[in-house]
Amino acid sequence: MKVIEKFINLLYKNSFILLIIITILTISTQTLFIRGYYDVEIRIVILSLYSLIIFARLYLFKFSFTFSEILWSAFTVLAVIGALLNSKSLSLDIIQPIAWWFVVIGIVSLIRIARPDDEYLTKWLMAIVFIELILALISLIDFLDIYKLSHLVSNNVQPNGQQNVSYFGCFIGSYTFGQEMLLGLLATISIFGLQILYQRKHGFKEYVVYFLSFIVFLPLIIYSNDRDSILAFCLSAFILFALLYKNKYITIKLHYIIIFVLINVFIFWIFYFIGLLQPLINKVLKSGTSHRIDIWLDVIKTQKDHILSSSFFFGDGFRHASSKYIIMKKFDLDNFHSIIFDIWARYGFLNLILVLGYLLTGIKKALNNKSKLRYLTITVLMGLIVFEITSGELVTATFRMVPFFIVFFLALVLDMNNNDVIKNTFHLDE
Numbered sequence: 001m002k003v004i005e006k007f008i009n010l011l012y013k014n015s016f017i018l019l020i021i022i023t024i025l026t027i028s029t030q031t032l033f034i035r036g037y038y039d040v041e042i043r044i045v046i047l048s049l050y051s052l053i054i055f056a057r058l059y060l061f062k063f064s065f066t067f068s069e070i071l072w073s074a075f076t077v078l079a080v081i082g083a084l085l086n087s088k089s090l091s092l093d094i095i096q097p098i099a100w101w102f103v104v105i106g107i108v109s110l111i112r113i114a115r116p117d118d119e120y121l122t123k124w125l126m127a128i129v130f131i132e133l134i135l136a137l138i139s140l141i142d143f144l145d146i147y148k149l150s151h152l153v154s155n156n157v158q159p160n161g162q163q164n165v166s167y168f169g170c171f172i173g174s175y176t177f178g179q180e181m182l183l184g185l186l187a188t189i190s191i192f193g194l195q196i197l198y199q200r201k202h203g204f205k206e207y208v209v210y211f212l213s214f215i216v217f218l219p220l221i222i223y224s225n226d227r228d229s230i231l232a233f234c235l236s237a238f239i240l241f242a243l244l245y246k247n248k249y250i251t252i253k254l255h256y257i258i259i260f261v262l263i264n265v266f267i268f269w270i271f272y273f274i275g276l277l278q279p280l281i282n283k284v285l286k287s288g289t290s291h292r293i294d295i296w297l298d299v300i301k302t303q304k305d306h307i308l309s310s311s312f313f314f315g316d317g318f319r320h321a322s323s324k325y326i327i328m329k330k331f332d333l334d335n336f337h338s339i340i341f342d343i344w345a346r347y348g349f350l351n352l353i354l355v356l357g358y359l360l361t362g363i364k365k366a367l368n369n370k371s372k373l374r375y376l377t378i379t380v381l382m383g384l385i386v387f388e389i390t391s392g393e394l395v396t397a398t399f400r401m402v403p404f405f406i407v408f409f410l411a412l413v414l415d416m417n418n419n420d421v422i423k424n425t426f427h428l429d430e
Contacts, residue, residue, distance in 0.1 A: 011056045012051065023404075024402055027131055027401055029044060032135065042221065046399060047099060047103075050106025055252065068410065071356075071357070072108075077243055079314075082315040087316060088317075096398065100395050103404075122195075129212075175224060175229075182230075183214060183402070191209060291333065294327045296336075313350050338386035338392045339385075362410040
């Protein structure tokens, strides 16, 4: 027992380091190692770390379950039932929801153990900004042909039939890269919000972060032409400033607004002058919904035709579902481009109700929460929910940072139980 207690004590004291390691590994699977080189091994390491955190949570809190833990455990059981009943890709369709369970319960367990405060969150968000900046600069070096890094991995992934090996990692201009830039921008405005909410002065470090973030992340997210990510960031930024202004944390004067508008006009004129905005404008005006409406109507029609079936209630499985729909096969798609239709098709109507209830409960709790951290949860969550409505990554994108962010910030309001008193009960601070 003493060995276990020492292990728990070590994990508790180093929870922040553990969070940083998991964050780096999670980001790396969608950036540096997205070509299929070491990504499986990295995912195994991530799941192993989450397993250790869950073990610590079981030792500390035993059978004291939070809302998220109960809901996602029920979700996993229903998803596995759906795979057993309806899937033709059985092994993967069972493994995927179980892997998601380890991820989401691991995140919630870390929140319960670490009980992050504003300083903890600020340091974590700072780390995310610098990780994303380093990755962006590495990708820029390769993209601008300053030094071709792609040869470092190309020879290893070409025999496996991997595509896009002329680029290193997640190449600039892709939607996945745009999502990473979104996370960098969300982390930046969250740091700004925390500084204002807790009345801390903006020091040199903060100004450097703001400056680097906007001169690196903003042009790159626009260049990605990822409308979902751009909309999510704009909405989150607007909500944050609206909440800060409404609750009198900031004052907005007319000359500030004029200066802000002029600066933005100048920035976007530069973007237009160098040709950065034109592809995005053309996509907004000409690309329509990129088959989204067709996909969603196909799901509705198919589900209506199979109402009251096991497929309707439990779904067809993570992999098998995308092969069942005509429009998905016609355009060779594997993403339903909406959290609603993605979960409904893959995991069933019952799980769709659970996930929507999870999100709505989190929003309601955040609105009623007295902690200042609620403003952060509302800001990040509302932007990412809009992103999810037209993208659909929660649950299905098991090892990406967008689902990580959603679960993490919801856990701040849903799972930080006042009964989780670690220090006094287990003397872990001694």
